[in-house]
Amino acid sequence: MAIIANLPPRPGVGFKPAHFRDIIAAPQPIGFFEVHAENYMGAGGPPHAQLAALRERYALSVHGVGLSIGSMAPLDGGHLARLKILCDRYEPESFSEHLAWSSHDGVYFHDLLPLPYTPQTLTRVAEHIDEVQTALGREMLLENPSTYVCLTESTIPEVDFLGEVSKRTGCGLLLDVNNVFVSAKNHRLEPLSYLESFPIDRVKEIHLGGHDEEVDDNGAPLLIDSHGSPIANAVWALYAQVVARAGAIPTLIEWDNNVPDWRTLCGEAITAHDILADASRASAA
């Protein structure tokens, strides 16, 4: 029987080693911590010592960035085996990965690259997710990407693609609200209509992060999913609408670059907490 994702429906924070001392010094108002799987694949040392200490105190989400699930080539069996070792060792409440590819022909690009949404790629992604869930013996969550270009090959809307993958494989979904906002703005679409058609009943975690605002060659807005700044007000507003509709969902604050001090990061989690509390009160009323 596969282990089902069960993070607490509270705010979580992406763990940064720079915050370790602050986090351990006192209990924090944090429901869970999330780590990038690839940072904990060494044999030993401080990364494992810190992760073990966090695991003892908090729920844990392991978030992969390198499995390349959206690639047409077979999954890297060696990498999948490393993920299994990590999940078996720390028994996280959740494991998640991206609807994207990051490796091709033996090269790892360290970026989440877009794939066309077609019946063929849908079959391939579903096969990969089956393989991951079988190997890990647990449900995985699949995250919607942020994108900067359109792919003419695509024939299936992203929300339908994610919904169908979830239906076929039983995987949960990770809804990144910042990614929704970034992609919608980049493709001149309406983020709310994307969210309204998103299969929200399959969502077991939400991500919130900051983005940068740039412009493209033609002067149109181009938002970059940079995780290096506070969460934008527009993204908070979308998030409030999602949880008002769906109820409390585990919600991660992602801040990976220009990492602020722990107090500032914790402040973002407290904002999420307040929005979640409003949503819970509304649904209880």
Added chain:
Amino acid sequence: MSASFETSFARALLDTARPIPSGITAHNAAIPTGRFAVYRNNVVVGLVNALRSRFPVVEKIVGEEFFAGMARVFVLERPPGTPLLATYGDEFAAFIATFDPARELVYLADVARLEAARTRAYHAADAMPFGVAEFAALDASAVGGIRIDLHPSVEIVRSPHPIVTIWAMNSGERDLAPIENWHGEDALAVRPYLDVDVRLLPPGGAVFLLALAGAKPLGEAAAAALADHPEFDLSRSLAGLICSGLVCGICGW
């Protein structure tokens, strides 16, 4: 076919001279070169940053701009093969040794080797070092035949340049000052507990440790070290081994 889409996308990421792959558009452009450049930039900047975090002293020595340029050439020539970026850059030192614009900094490649060794020690397997009491129990007459298991994090870097001094001055461990007596230094990087120590090995120390790492008995390792350098001091080196937490097991006694 999406496999060919992925192939052409992947090729264009690392080869900026290539036009962007067909099948990529935007709401306001048939060929959105600037938008595709976001992906190109993410890949190169992300991998350069991975090298920057692994080689901070090399960056300090050459400066941010030079480092970014050098790292960029390396990234495009030798992108990583796996998502384990903690090991990316094991070949960076060898690349630096052949990187013409850095050829006047003859020591730079060896400093990079030391930094690479340092991160390997950081991520190496954990093991509990032997305490002094366990050595006190050794039979002194049989000591030449014992074999010593070194801590899994032990890394040795030998250089004809003063790399330990240069590393210490550029990592904030020592004040920057002119190096008047330019000579080779052998470095030890080891992480007995949670912190990585970088130390200057005494004369013969590197040969001694390398022999022990090669499972040579203590007596043989000491002889090799003495042959390497007449000033090799066995009792001082043994004390150093024990006090620095380098010994995790002893067998053959």
